[in-house]
Amino acid sequence: MSDAGLSPGVARYVAAAQEAQRRRNEEIARMRRCRFDTIAVHGLYTMSESLDYNQGSIIEPIYMASSQAYRDSDEMEAALAYLVPTWCYSRIANPSLFYFENVLALLEGYGFDGETSCCATSSGMAAIHSATEPFLSIGAGGAGRPMNFVATCQVYGGTFQQFAVRKDREKGVECRWVVRSTDLEEWESKIDENTRFLYGELPSNPGQAFFDLAAVAEIAHRHGLPLIIDNTVGSPALLRPLCHGADVVIQSVTKTLTSSGFGIAGAVIARKNLTCRFAPEELKADFPMYIKALPNRDNGPNLSPMNAILSLNDMRTLRSKVDLFSRNTMRVAEFLGGHPQIEKVDYLGLPAHPLHALASRYLFLVDAEHDPEYGRPINRYGHLMSLRVKGGAAATRRVFDAFQRIWRATDLGRVKSVATIPAISTHQQQGEEGRRLADVPPNLIRLCVGGEHPDDVIADLDQALAAITGKVTVSVPAAFSVGGASREVPGR
Ligand SMILES: *Cc1c(COP(=O)(O)O)cnc(C)c1O
Numbered sequence: 001m002s003d004a005g006l007s008p009g010v011a012r013y014v015a016a017a018q019e020a021q022r023r024r025n026e027e028i029a030r031m032r033r034c035r036f037d038t039i040a041v042h043g044l045y046t047m048s049e050s051l052d053y054n055q056g057s058i059i060e061p062i063y064m065a066s067s068q069a070y071r072d073s074d075e076m077e078a079a080l081a082y083l084v085p086t087w088c089y090s091r092i093a094n095p096s097l098f099y100f101e102n103v104l105a106l107l108e109g110y111g112f113d114g115e116t117s118c119c120a121t122s123s124g125m126a127a128i129h130s131a132t133e134p135f136l137s138i139g140a141g142g143a144g145r146p147m148n149f150v151a152t153c154q155v156y157g158g159t160f161q162q163f164a165v166r167k168d169r170e171k172g173v174e175c176r177w178v179v180r181s182t183d184l185e186e187w188e189s190k191i192d193e194n195t196r197f198l199y200g201e202l203p204s205n206p207g208q209a210f211f212d213l214a215a216v217a218e219i220a221h222r223h224g225l226p227l228i229i230d231n232t233v234g235s236p237a238l239l240r241p242l243c244h245g246a247d248v249v250i251q252s253v254t255k256t257l258t259s260s261g262f263g264i265a266g267a268v269i270a271r272k273n274l275t276c277r278f279a280p281e282e283l284k285a286d287f288p289m290y291i292k293a294l295p296n297r298d299n300g301p302n303l304s305p306m307n308a309i310l311s312l313n314d315m316r317t318l319r320s321k322v323d324l325f326s327r328n329t330m331r332v333a334e335f336l337g338g339h340p341q342i343e344k345v346d347y348l349g350l351p352a353h354p355l356h357a358l359a360s361r362y363l364f365l366v367d368a369e370h371d372p373e374y375g376r377p378i379n380r381y382g383h384l385m386s387l388r389v390k391g392g393a394a395a396t397r398r399v400f401d402a403f404q405r406i407w408r409a410t411d412l413g414r415v416k417s418v419a420t421i422p423a424i425s426t427h428q429q430q431g432e433e434g435r436r437l438a439d440v441p442p443n444l445i446r447l448c449v450g451g452e453h454p455d456d457v458i459a460d461l462d463q464a465l466a467a468i469t470g471k472v473t474v475s476v477p478a479a480f481s482v483g484g485a486s487r488e489v490p491g492r
Contacts, residue, residue: 007074027044031043039110041316117269121296123254124265125266138280148174150178176195197227199227200213200229202229206446217245226248229248237318237380247270250267254413257413337352341391344388363380363381365379403419419445423441
């Protein structure tokens with residue numbers, strides 16, 4: 001045993017763990033040769049994992065236990081020194097999370113010719129916090145000046161708050177917004193020697209902003225900085241940022257990945273040996289494992305094993321679901337584009353969208369070229385679109401209130417179609433001026449089309465748009481009516 005200073009008992013466990021790790025690495029290599037759908041369905045949960053460790057269960061088990069027991073003091077010592085793979089305590093790691101994390105690492109790393117890993121978190125916001133704070137904690141800013149980071153301003157509302165309020169205002173870490181993310185010179189002009197990372201979201205929620213990912217990665221790396229990308233909307237079924245040069249990927253697993261809507265989850269996925277000129281080797285070598293073993297161990301934003309397996313179960317059919325949602329969204333967008341009550345439709349899939357050509361260079365349905373139905377690369381643009389209703393805020397609310405099948409909820413990526421009016425919900429706190437800058441007018445409805453037959457979604461939109469002039473049917477909450485009956489109310 002070369003590990004000097006280990007007692008023979010501890011060394012025995014380390015040797016056994018090295019052998020187990022070697023077998024697992026072989027399994028990862030085998031899985032990486034499979035197609036996307038196969039990885040999504042099986043991940044690292046093999047027959048031997050099942051038969052040797054999990055009583056033959058064909059589905060990954062949900063280990064709700066708080067902690068792991070050890071055979072003796074030697075194993076405990078080896079485990080708590082992280083000398084052997086262990087899960088110790090569910091705040092740090094857990095077998096159910098292990099299966100979930102490895103599927104996501106493989107899916108985000110699909111087609112990427114390096115290794116990837118993943119750290120699950122309790123939410124997408126926890127993932128963003130976990131992925132950014134380490135770069136703001138290491139070393140001092142140059143000559144005592146405050147650190148900064150550069151981010152696209154078209155980001156999810158929660159991200160905007162975390163960056164502008166929690167980091168910039170409360171902690172004095174300057175957030176430098178890139179206003180026009182397609183302008184590469186603007187990205188570069190914001191970087192200086194105190195910049196810690198570059199951050200972007202694409203397609204952005206709700207604005208569907210898009211930028212040249214490979215070109216921004218090149219700028220980041222020229223300055224020795226990591227590029228972090230929020231890939232929530234597209235998911236690895238349409239876009240794998242690591243393949244285009246990104247160092248770290250964020251997932252709000254809550255959304256496209258857990259399309260059933262069974263709870264909140266997040267993840268940080270990264271390439272091994274990421275670019276960062278100021279970080280120590282241990283951070284760069286395996287960033288998600290660094291997060292898991294150190295800051296998240298101490299801060300505790302961990303995912304519940306139950307949620308990990310619910311999300312994993314949804315992820316098995318990710319590719320075909322994203323294809324279905326995308327095709328349905330395209331049909332709905334085309335219908336709305338020709339509707340007399342609609343002022344404007346925004347969908348990256350429509351050739352008239354100003355970012356259509358750029359997005360078409362990046363958003364492809366994974367493995368379409370290996371699909372007997374398609375047999376060639378196929379662009380797909382996801383489930384997120386928006387529409388602007390003629391007649392202002394009041395008409396827009398009337399249409400929105402008349403939906404009978406589309407759910408009114410601030411949510412996205414669901415198997416059920418959902419819609420929101422951002423001006424009165426997600427973007428309410430930004431104020432009128434902020435909404436004008438972000439191009440979120442009061443007549444904008446964000447719509448995420450799900451897995452229903454598109455004809456039925458179109459029929460619901462059609463009858464709701466007819467409500468601008470006619471009468472509206474409002475269903476009264478069960479608590480306020482006998483049997484939750486509907487009643488006719490005059491159009492307002
Ligand atoms: C919802 C969302 C988040 C935050 O994720 P939670 O799981 O809700 O914490 C982050 N980024 C994007 C793009 C989102 O849509």
